[in-house]
Amino acid sequence: MLRDLKPSTLAHVLLLGVVALWGSTFVLVKDALRDVTPLLFNLLRMTLAFLCLAVVSRRQWRLLTPRAWASGAVVGLFLAAGYQFQTAGLALTTPAKSAFITGLVVVLVPLLCGIPGLRPEMGHRPGWNSLAGALMAFAGIVLLTTPAHTPWRELFWSLNRGDVLTFGCAIAFAFHVLALARTSPRVNFAALAMLQIGFCAVAMAITLPMFEHPHLVPTARLGVALAVTAVLATAVAFSIQTYAQQHLPPTHTALLLSLEPVFAWMTAWLVLGETLGLRGSAGAVLVLAGILVTELMQPRSGATEAAHTAHEAG
Numbered sequence: 001m002l003r004d005l006k007p008s009t010l011a012h013v014l015l016l017g018v019v020a021l022w023g024s025t026f027v028l029v030k031d032a033l034r035d036v037t038p039l040l041f042n043l044l045r046m047t048l049a050f051l052c053l054a055v056v057s058r059r060q061w062r063l064l065t066p067r068a069w070a071s072g073a074v075v076g077l078f079l080a081a082g083y084q085f086q087t088a089g090l091a092l093t094t095p096a097k098s099a100f101i102t103g104l105v106v107v108l109v110p111l112l113c114g115i116p117g118l119r120p121e122m123g124h125r126p127g128w129n130s131l132a133g134a135l136m137a138f139a140g141i142v143l144l145t146t147p148a149h150t151p152w153r154e155l156f157w158s159l160n161r162g163d164v165l166t167f168g169c170a171i172a173f174a175f176h177v178l179a180l181a182r183t184s185p186r187v188n189f190a191a192l193a194m195l196q197i198g199f200c201a202v203a204m205a206i207t208l209p210m211f212e213h214p215h216l217v218p219t220a221r222l223g224v225a226l227a228v229t230a231v232l233a234t235a236v237a238f239s240i241q242t243y244a245q246q247h248l249p250p251t252h253t254a255l256l257l258s259l260e261p262v263f264a265w266m267t268a269w270l271v272l273g274e275t276l277g278l279r280g281s282a283g284a285v286l287v288l289a290g291i292l293v294t295e296l297m298q299p300r301s302g303a304t305e306a307a308h309t310a311h312e313a314g
Contacts, residue, residue, distance in 0.1 A: 011244035015256050018237045018244075023263025025225075025233050027271050032225030038087045039204065040214040041226075046080075046201040048230035053194040053239070060191040071183035072195020078176035079196055079238075080203035085169035088211045092162025101166040103141035103261070106290075107134045108174035109254035120181035120250060129293050130251045137258040137290030143283025174254070181250040184242050193239040255291045262287055 005013065033041060054061075086102060110130040113119050184192060208214060216222075245253055262284045 007247040011247040012252070012256070014240045015244040015248065015253065016259070018240050019256055019259045020263045021233055021237055023260045023265075024267040025229055026264040027267055028225050028228060032222045035217040035219045035222040037212050037215045038090070039084065039208050039212045040216060042083050042087060043201065043204040043208055044226055045230045045234055046197055046204055048226060049234035049238075050194065050198045050201050052231055052235040053190075053197060056235075057190045057194045060188065060194065063188070064191055064195070065187075068187045068191050068195060071179075071187045072192055073199045075176060075179045075183060075192065076196035076199025077203055078172050078179055080200040080207070081172035082169050082176055083200075084204065084207050084211065085165050085172055089162045089165030089169060093166060101163060102170050102173070103138055103258065104167070104170040105173045105177070106137045106141070106254045106258040108170060109177050110134050110251045112174055112178060113249075113251060118178055120178060133255055133290040133293040134251070135290070136293060137255055137287045140283040140286030140288075140290060141258060141261055143279050143286065177245070177250050177253050177257075180242060180245045181248075181253070184246045189243040189246060190239060193235075193242040196242070197234065197238060258287050258290065 029041070036044075089101075113130075180192075180196075241253075265280060265284065
């Protein structure tokens with residue numbers, strides 16, 4: 001049934017499933033971090049994911065081109081920077097501030113697409129709907145991820161080193177989305193997924209001693225969390241994202257990624273009994289509204305429509 005869908009529709013469906021998976025693993029990872037330091041967990045996760053992809057995609061090794069190696073290195077370094085900046089910043093700031101500063105990626109991607117040199121070939125200059133949708137989604141993320149009792153002044157004016165590091169995370173993830181959009185049409189998606197995870201793991205191994213003193217206690221819950229996040233939430237998920245970005249504009253990818261906190265809240269409600277409340281519910285509605293504005297209210301010129309039709313036909 002999925003084979004009958006248009007490539008762009010299939011890409012939307014698959015990437016939505018990936019975002020749902022990422023959001024649903026929040027509770028699992030949070031529990032596992034009782035037994036391991038965050039950056040070491042990231043490194044183990046990426047290393048295991050790379051080993052899985054290296055085995056599954058072993059036939060790709062002989063077909064790797066210099067372009068594939070270069071693309072994997074660039075995309076993987078942005079991915080590693082995003083994870084490392086986020087985790088290092090989280091140690092120095094509050095979870096609420098970290099969450100909504102990271103959410104700036106949904107605004108940064110369409111803004112960066114406005115720069116011709118950064119805009120991927122299949123991308124287009126963001127219209128009013130992309131900018132409006134990004135701002136709505138970001139406002140929704142703020143409502144979703146900040147506790148109701150947190151003063152706004154504390155969120156916006158008490159900036160510290162952790163906030164600056166977390167903003168670096170948002171920039172890195174935005175460039176990761178743009179780098180994938182630029183490279184994925186030219187490189188086999190399985191090879192690119194494998195290489196980006198491999199280079200990400202190498203970068204994490206190099207930077208780990210700079211940010212933390214690693215510590216690990218072997219437990220069953222840690223083993224389960226590593227297995228799920230490494231195989232499903234990394235090896236499979238990033239392979240799907242790499243494929244999906246062959247058919248999606250980067251602004252659409254950023255909007256879909258903004259659904260992650262919505263799925264995280266849904267999982268917390270189902271597993272832990274946590275409720276959204278009025279403020280969180282309003283945030284979830286804003287995120288969904290931002291996606292609908294971007295997807296359903298497309299301001300296309302004749303040239304843009306022709307290019308889109310040609311891409312679908314191809």
